Amino acid sequence: MIWQFLVNGLITGMIYGLVALGFAIVYNTTRIFHIAYAAVYMVAGYFLLYFFRTVGLPLYLGVLLAIAGTIAVGLATEVLVYSPLVRRNSSSNVIMVSSIGAMIIIINVVAMLFGNETKILNPGISGTISFGTLLVTHTQLFQFFSALIIFVLFFLFLKYSQFGIKTRAYRDDPVLSEVMGTNTLRLKRTLFMLSSFFAAVASCLIAYDVGMNPYVGMPILLNAVVALIIGGVGRFEAPVLGGLIIGILQSFVVYFASARWQDAVTFSLLIIFLLLRPQGILGEKTRTV
Amino acid sequence: MDYILHLIILINIYVIITTSTNLMVGLVNMLSLGQAAFYGIGAYLSVLALMVFNWPLIPALLFAMAGTGLISLLIAFPSLRLKGDYFVLATLGFQLIVFTVLYNWISVTRGPFGIPGIPSPQLFGAIQISGLRSYLALSSVLAVLVVFLFYHLIHSPFGRALRGVRDDELSMKALGKNVTALKIQAFAISSSFIAIAGFLYATYVSYIDPTSFNLDESIFILSAVIVGGLGNVRGPVVGALLIILLPEALRFIGLPDSIAANLRQIIYGLALILLMRYRPQGLAGTYAIK
Numbered sequence: 001m002i003w004q005f006l007v008n009g010l011i012t013g014m015i016y017g018l019v020a021l022g023f024a025i026v027y028n029t030t031r032i033f034h035i036a037y038a039a040v041y042m043v044a045g046y047f048l049l050y051f052f053r054t055v056g057l058p059l060y061l062g063v064l065l066a067i068a069g070t071i072a073v074g075l076a077t078e079v080l081v082y083s084p085l086v087r088r089n090s091s092s093n094v095i096m097v098s099s100i101g102a103m104i105i106i107i108n109v110v111a112m113l114f115g116n117e118t119k120i121l122n123p124g125i126s127g128t129i130s131f132g133t134l135l136v137t138h139t140q141l142f143q144f145f146s147a148l149i150i151f152v153l154f155f156l157f158l159k160y161s162q163f164g165i166k167t168r169a170y171r172d173d174p175v176l177s178e179v180m181g182t183n184t185l186r187l188k189r190t191l192f193m194l195s196s197f198f199a200a201v202a203s204c205l206i207a208y209d210v211g212m213n214p215y216v217g218m219p220i221l222l223n224a225v226v227a228l229i230i231g232g233v234g235r236f237e238a239p240v241l242g243g244l245i246i247g248i249l250q251s252f253v254v255y256f257a258s259a260r261w262q263d264a265v266t267f268s269l270l271i272i273f274l275l276l277r278p279q280g281i282l283g284e285k286t287r288t289v
Numbered sequence: 290m291d292y293i294l295h296l297i298i299l300i301n302i303y304v305i306i307t308t309s310t311n312l313m314v315g316l317v318n319m320l321s322l323g324q325a326a327f328y329g330i331g332a333y334l335s336v337l338a339l340m341v342f343n344w345p346l347i348p349a350l351l352f353a354m355a356g357t358g359l360i361s362l363l364i365a366f367p368s369l370r371l372k373g374d375y376f377v378l379a380t381l382g383f384q385l386i387v388f389t390v391l392y393n394w395i396s397v398t399r400g401p402f403g404i405p406g407i408p409s410p411q412l413f414g415a416i417q418i419s420g421l422r423s424y425l426a427l428s429s430v431l432a433v434l435v436v437f438l439f440y441h442l443i444h445s446p447f448g449r450a451l452r453g454v455r456d457d458e459l460s461m462k463a464l465g466k467n468v469t470a471l472k473i474q475a476f477a478i479s480s481s482f483i484a485i486a487g488f489l490y491a492t493y494v495s496y497i498d499p500t501s502f503n504l505d506e507s508i509f510i511l512s513a514v515i516v517g518g519l520g521n522v523r524g525p526v527v528g529a530l531l532i533i534l535l536p537e538a539l540r541f542i543g544l545p546d547s548i549a550a551n552l553r554q555i556i557y558g559l560a561l562i563l564l565m566r567y568r569p570q571g572l573a574g575t576y577a578i579k
Contacts, residue, residue, distance in 0.1 A: 033374045084566055091579040092373045093320045094565050097515055100508060101561030108551040108558070218504070222385065225378065264389040267382040274379050275367045 004134055005255040006248060011140045013247020014147035015202050020224035020231070020239035021154070022198030025191050028234055029171045033092060035099040036077045037199060037224075038217030039106035044070040044200035045207030045216070046110050049119055067200040074196025077102050078189055103217075111214040120211040143205045150201060151240060158236055167191065171234070219263075226270045232280025241281065294421045298493060300533045301428035302486045305435045307514045307525035309482035312439065314511070315519030315576050316448065317475045318455045323364065323380035324510045326387035327480040329502025331357045331487025333391065336404055336497065346410035346418060353488050354481040361480030365473045384507050391499035403498025407491050424493050431485055440522045442478075451475055452520075455576070509557075516560050518574020527573040532557075 019041065026034045047069040052062035081102045085095050126137040158164035166187055169177040178184045203212075206220075223246055224239070231242030249269070250262045277283060306328060313319045334356040338349035368379035391398050398404070409419035418427055442448045453461045454468050461468055491497050509532070517528020535556065539549045569577035 033377075081562055090565070090569075093318070093377075093578050094569055096320070096374065096377060097511075097578070098562045098565040100512070101558040101565070104508075104512075104558030104561070105555050108554040112548060112551045112555075222381075226382075229378070260393040261389070264386050264393070267385045267389075270382045271367065271379060271386075274371055274375055274382075278371070278375060 002255060005251045007134055007136060008140075009248035009251025010244065011136075011144050011247070012251065013244035014144055015206060015243075016220070016223050016227050016247050017240035017243025018147050018150065018198055018202040019220055020227035020243045021151075021236065022195040022202070023221070023224045024228050024233075024236060024239040025167075025195040025198070027228065028236065029167060029174075029191055030082075030086075030188055031092065032082055032086075033096045033099060034077070034195070035096060035221070036081070036102035036106065037074075037195070038221035039103040039110075040070060040074045040077065040196050040217075041199040041203045041220060042212065042214060042217035043073050043106060043110060044203035045121075045212035046114055046119075046214075047200075048204050048207055049114070049121060049212065052121065063204050066204055067197060070200035070203070071193045071196045073106065074192050074199070075189060078192040083185075107214050107217070114214070116214060118211050118213040121208050126209070139205075139209045143209070146201065146205060150198070155237065163187075163190070223266065226266055228280075229270060229278075230273045230280055232282035234279075235282050238280055238282045245281075291421055294425050296533060296537065298421070298424050298428045298489075300529055301425075301432035302489050302493075303513065303529035303533055304432045304526055305486040305489070306483055306510055307517060307529045308435050308439050308522075309479045309486075310510055310514045311519060311525040312442070312451075312475055312479040312482070314514055314578065315521075315524065315574065316443070316451045316455060317472055318578060319369075319472065319476070320377050320511070320578070321380040322377055322504070322507045322511060323384040323387075324483060325502045325504070325506035326384045327357055327361060327483045328487045328490075328506070328510075329387060329391060329497075329499065330360055330480075331484025332491040332497050332502070333398060333404075333487075334484065335488040335491045336407055339408055339410055339492070340404075346412045349410060350485065350488050353484045357484035357487070358477045358481035361477050362473065365476035369469055369472050369476070381504070381507075384504055388499055388503050391502065398499070401498060401500075403496055405496045407495040407497070409495070410492055418492070424489075428489050428493070431489065435482055435485065436522060436526065438482075443522065447471075447474075512557050512561055515571055515578070516557070516564060518571030519578060520570065520574050520576025524571050524574035528571070531572075 023034060023037055026032055026037070044066050047066035048062050051057045051065045052059055055062075057065070077099075081098050082095060085098060126139040128135050128137050129141065130136075158167065166177065166182050169180070170182065170184060170187055174184060202220075206212075206216075224243070227242030227246050228239045229242070230245060231238030231240070246266060246269075250266060253259070253262050253265050273280065306324065310321070310324050313321050331353045334353040335349055338344045338352045342349075342352075344352065364379065364383040368376055368383070371379055392400050394400065395402075409417055411417055416423075418424065443452075450461070450466055450471055453464075453466070454471055458468055461471075490501070513528040513532045514525055515528075516531060517526070518524025536549065536553050539553055540546075544552065564571060569579075
C-alpha cells in the first residue's frame with residue numbers, strides 16, 4: 001500500500017518538478033519573481049479546452065496550439081510588464097507587485113470568457129496498468145514519461161548547446177555575459193518562452209487528467225516555489241529534486257494523516273528551509289541581488 | 290440609507306486594515322502577503338473572547354489585539370532574517386499555514402462551516418452594540434483612533450527610526466539602533482492593529498469562516514495599500530475608499546454582477562501594473578516601494 005503512495009507521489013512530483021523548473025528558468029537567471037507564472041500555467045489548460053473541445057481539433061493539435069498560445073502569453077508578460085520595469089532598475093518588490101497585477105488580470109479575463117466553474121476535458125476514466133500490486137493509470141504513465149523526456153532533453157541542452165552555455169553564463173554573471181557579446185534581451189525572452197513551455201506542458205497533462213478552473217495556477221505555483229527553495233535556488237536540477245521531494249512528502253501526508261494537512265506540511269517545510277538552509281539542499285552560494 | 294451606513298462601516302474596517310499594513314509596507318518596507326492571516330487570527334480570537342469567555346467589548350478587543358500581536362512574533366522573529374523575495378515568501382507561507390489550520394482544525398474553529406451567531410459585544414456592562422448605527426459609531430471611533438495613532442506614530446521618534454531603517458538600514462545600524470528590534474516592534478504593532486479590524490468584522494457580520502481570510506484577501510489588502518499609497522496617513526485611507534466604493538461605482542453603471550466582479554479585479558490588476566510603472570508611491574502616498 002505504501003508503495004502505491006510512493007509511486008503516486010513520484011508522478012505528482014515529476015509534474016511539480018516540471019512546473020518548478022519552468023519557474024526556476026526565469027528566477028535563476030533574471031531574479032524576476034514571476035508570480036504571473038501561475039496564470040500562464042492556468043491559461044494553457046483553457047487554450048487546450050478551447051482548441052480541443054470548442055473548436056474540435058484532434059488532441060495532439062490542440063496541445064500544440066495550447067503550448068503556442070501559452071508561450072505567447074508568457075512572452076507578453078515579459079515584454080509588457082517586466083521589461084519596462086527592469087529597464088528603469090526597479091526593485092524586486094516593485095516587480096513582484098506588478099507580477100501580482102498581471103496574474104490578477106489574466107485570471108479574471110479567463111474567468112470572464114470561460115466562467116468561474118471547473119471544466120472537464122476528458123469525461124472518461126483512464127485505464128490502468130498493474131505492476132504486481134501497484135496500479136498506475138495510463139494518464140499517469142504518460143505524465144511520467146513526458147516529464148522524464150523533457151527533463152533529459154533540457155539538461156542535455158543546458159549542458160551542451162550554445163543556448164545552454166549562454167543561459168548558464170547569464171545566470172552566473174549577467175553583466176559579464178552581456179559584455180561578452182550575448183544578446184541578453186533576446187536570451188531573456190527565449191528563457192521566458194521556454195519557461196512558459198514547461199508550464200504549458202505540465203498544465204495540459206494535469207488539465208487532461210482532472211480538469212481546470214481559473215484559479216488552479218496559484219496552488220501549483222506555490223508548490224513549485226517551495227520545490228525551488230528546498231531544492232536550492234541557482235541550480236537547474238534543484239527544482240526537479242525539490243518537486244520530487246514535495247510530491248512524495250505530500251503523498252505520505254495523505255497516507256499517514258489526511259489530504260487536508262498537505263498544505264500545512266508543505267509550507268512548514270518552506271519556512272523551516274528558509275530559516276535553517278535558505279540556499280536549499282543542493283545549496284550553492286548565489287549572487288546577491 | 291442603511292446601505293450607505295453599511296458601506297461606511299466596511300470602509301472603516303478597511304481603513305484600519307490598510308493603515309496597519311502601511312505601517313509594515315510603507316514605513317519599514319516589509320512587503321507582507323500574510324495580512325489576512327492576522328486579520329483572521331484577530332477575528333477568531335475575538336470570537337473566543339466573546340463566545341467562550343463571555344467577555345465584554347473592551348477586554349475582548351484587547352485580548353484579540355494582544356493575542357494577535359504575540360502570534361505575529363512567531364513569524365516575525367524568524368522571517369526578519371530574510372530579505373526581499375524570501376521575506377515575502379515567509380509571510381506567504383505563514384498565510385497558507387494559518388488558513389489551513391483555521392480550515393481544518395474543525396474541533397476548534399468549526400473549519401469550513403464557520404462560526405455563526407457571534408453575539409454583539411457589551412460596552413461598560415450597559416450598552417449593547419448591535420444594529421447599524423451602533424456599529425457605525427464603534428467602527429468610526431476605532432478607525433479614527435487608529436488613524437490618529439498612526440499619524441502620531443509617523444511623527445514620533447519611533448516612526449522616524451522606522452523610516453530610517455526603511456531608507457538606509459546600514460546607517461541606522463551604524464548609529465547604534467537595534468534594527469531587528471525596531472522591525473519586530475513594527476510587525477507586532479501592525480498585526481495587533483489589524484486584529485481590531487478582525488474584531489469589528491466578526492461582531493458586525495456575526496459570522497466568520499476561513500475563506501474571508503485566505504491568500505486572495507491578503508493580495509487584495511496589499512493591492513489596496515499600494516494603490517492608495519504608502520508612507521503617509523492619507524494613502525491607506527484613499528486605498529480603503531477606492532476598494533470599497535469601486536464595486537459600487539461599477540454596479541451604478543449597471544454591469545451585471547457576474548462580469549462586474551471580474552472587471553473589478555482586472556481594474557485592480559491594471560492599477561497595480563500602471564502604478565508600479567509610473568507612480569510607485571501610489572495615488573496619495575509619499576513613499577515609493579523599493
